[in-house]
Amino acid sequence: IYQLKNNAKLDVGVVLLTTHRLIWRDHKNHECCIALSLSQIIYFEEQAAGIGKSAKIVIHLYPVTANKEPGPYQQSKFPYIKLSFKEHGQIEFFRRLTEEMTQKRWETPVPQTISTATGSQTGKTRAVGIVGIERKIEQKRKETEQNISEAFEDLSQLMVKAKEMVELSRSIANKIKDKHGDITEDETIRFKSYLLSMGIANPVTRETHGSGTNYHMQLAKQLGDMLLAPLEERGGMMALTEVYCLVNRARGMELLSPEDLVNACKMFESMQLPLRLRVFDSGVMVVQLQSHSEEEMIASALDNVTDKGSLTSEEFAKLLGLSVLLSKERLLLAEKMGHLCRDDSVEGLRFYPNLF
Amino acid sequence: MSFEWPWQYNFPPFFTLQPNVDTRQKQLAAWCSLALAYCRHHKLYTLDVMESQESPVFNNKKIERKLSTEAIQVVFEELRKKGNLDWLDKNKSRCLVMWRRPEEWGKLIYQWVSKVGMINSVFTLYELSNGDDTEGEEFHGLEEWILLRSFKGVKFF
Numbered sequence: 379i380y381q382l383k384n385n386a387k388l389d390v391g392v393v394l395l396t397t398h399r400l401i402w403r404d405h406k407n408h409e410c411c412i413a414l415s416l417s418q419i420i421y422f423e424e425q426a427a428g429i430g431k432s433a434k435i436v437i438h439l440y441p442v443t444a445n446k447e448p449g450p451y452q453q454s455k456f457p458y459i460k461l462s463f464k465e466h467g468q469i470e471f472f473r474r475l476t477e478e479m480t481q482k483r484w485e486t487p488v489p490q491t492i493s494t495a496t497g498s499q500t501g502k503t504r505a506v507g508i509v510g511i512e513r514k515i516e517q518k519r520k521e522t523e524q525n526i527s528e529a530f531e532d533l534s535q536l537m538v539k540a541k542e543m544v545e546l547s548r549s550i551a552n553k554i555k556d557k558h559g560d561i562t563e564d565e566t567i568r569f570k571s572y573l574l575s576m577g578i579a580n581p582v583t584r585e586t587h588g589s590g591t592n593y594h595m596q597l598a599k600q601l602g603d604m605l606l607a608p609l610e611e612r613g614g615m616m617a618l619t620e621v622y623c624l625v626n627r628a629r630g631m632e633l634l635s636p637e638d639l640v641n642a643c644k645m646f647e648s649m650q651l652p653l654r655l656r657v658f659d660s661g662v663m664v665v666q667l668q669s670h671s672e673e674e675m676i677a678s679a680l681d682n683v684t685d686k687g688s689l690t691s692e693e694f695a696k697l698l699g700l701s702v703l704l705s706k707e708r709l710l711l712a713e714k715m716g717h718l719c720r721d722d723s724v725e726g727l728r729f730y731p732n733l734f
Numbered sequence: 735m736s737f738e739w740p741w742q743y744n745f746p747p748f749f750t751l752q753p754n755v756d757t758r759q760k761q762l763a764a765w766c767s768l769a770l771a772y773c774r775h776h777k778l779y780t781l782d783v784m785e786s787q788e789s790p791v792f793n794n795k796k797i798e799r800k801l802s803t804e805a806i807q808v809v810f811e812e813l814r815k816k817g818n819l820d821w822l823d824k825n826k827s828r829c830l831v832m833w834r835r836p837e838e839w840g841k842l843i844y845q846w847v848s849k850v851g852m853i854n855s856v857f858t859l860y861e862l863s864n865g866d867d868t869e870g871e872e873f874h875g876l877e878e879w880i881l882l883r884s885f886k887g888v889k890f891f
Binding site: 688713714716719720721722723728730732733734 | 741742745746749752754756757760764798799
């Protein structure tokens with residue numbers, strides 16, 4: 379290391395460059411070690427080697443500050459020092475020094491967190507206490523959000539496709555409407571039934587929903603014919619699930635969706651068919667004959683119960699040949715009307731004639 | 735004289751709180767009168783909710799039916815509304831049963847006092863409830879707190 383025109387005692391040694399400082403270590407005297415803070419360097423340049431001269435790097439320094447640590451020169455008269463590279467390494471060193479100077483890493487502030495930064499994958503600093511917990515929750519939430527959005531990416535693709543499908547079917551349906559004469563009634567109905575069975579709502583259906591579509595009406599008529607016999611067999615009442623199974627088994631190929639069935643059943647009354655769709659308080663839906671009178675049923679239920687003293691819904695079902703669900707509904711209805719009362723115990727639910 | 739159980743006591747549905755409103759009214763009325771009659775018969779003045787679950791009133795071992803805790807609470811609430819029951823503590827675990835309301839007691843005592851011509855004389859509470867003179871009267875053995883309450887309604891000097 380030279381200082382201008384001053385042959386330093388510092389002759390042979392090793393220069394080390396860190397992110398914050400320039401350190402010079404004497405080769406002979408290992409205890410001698412000088413550090414120069416990089417922030418002190420204003421500017422540096424290189425001087426090429428010449429004959430008899432070695433390559434040098436000249437480092438211009440800031441004027442010395444008051445709190446400068448003790449070093450070989452407490453105060454230099456001269457504003458720069460020269461590093462002489464007698465062996466080699468000057469180019470590399472120059473490059474590195476340039477890098478460090480541009481990065482100026484000594485200028486980044488030390489993080490204010492209490493504990494030391496862990497090298498976690500996310501690179502977040504760990505904090506203790508409530509702040510830490512909050513941060514963890516936030517982090518978790520972000521992760522979940524990301525997972526969900528990733529998972530649904532496929533779905534959004536599907537939705538885009540479905541939208542196209544709906545548009546297509548809508549346009550075709552409109553064309554059918556316009557060209558009404560060109561396509562036969564049959565085909566129209568069939569096409570619409572395909573659309574409905576695919577679950578794509580037909581705009582024609584929506585518009586005419588108040589009076590019901592042709593499709594549902596036809597269906598209702600068909601059901602009316604078909605269900606009369608089974609209903610008689612079962613004492614005039616069938617749960618909608620049973621109807622669904624029967625109907626689809628009979629149709630074989632073109633099955634009905636539950637929605638279609640319900641919509642068709644709702645039209646029984648308006649089409650003056652001898653069937654009715656009925657919904658109980660508990661939500662159970664049944665199809666029953668119009669001629670089926672509820673009072674009669676309840677009166678007969680009361681008789682049955684009085685005969686046997688008391689009945690559970692299973693026993694009642696067996697007695698009448700009804701399904702357990704329907705028999706329970708009937709008993710509950712009788713209770714609501716005050717003819718029966720209940721006995722709820724570990725043995726099960728029994729119904730007694732209301733003697734109160 | 736043993737206690738006579740009403741017909742409902744052996745009717746299993748009696749022990750299930752009926753959902754049908756009309757039926758429930760009748761059921762609760764029957765329970766109230768049963769509870770009061772039982773207390774009157776055995777001269778019980780306080781009831782503990784936990785104990786009463788096991789007592790023969792709410793628990794019929796013969797038909798293996800008993801009232802659930804919720805149902806017992808409903809019955810007690812019904813009694814309270816009628817004025818026959820008072821809760822001793824906030825948690826509703828102990829209650830005072832007045833199978834005769836305090837006003838009725840007051841009237842009875844007054845009648846007895848006038849019968850024996852002792853109006854305008856001084857009585858101690860103890861005399862009234864445990865004195866030899868009152869033996870055979872219904873209010874003999876009446877506990878102090880209910881005597882006190884009965885006097886609230888009636889004017890005594």
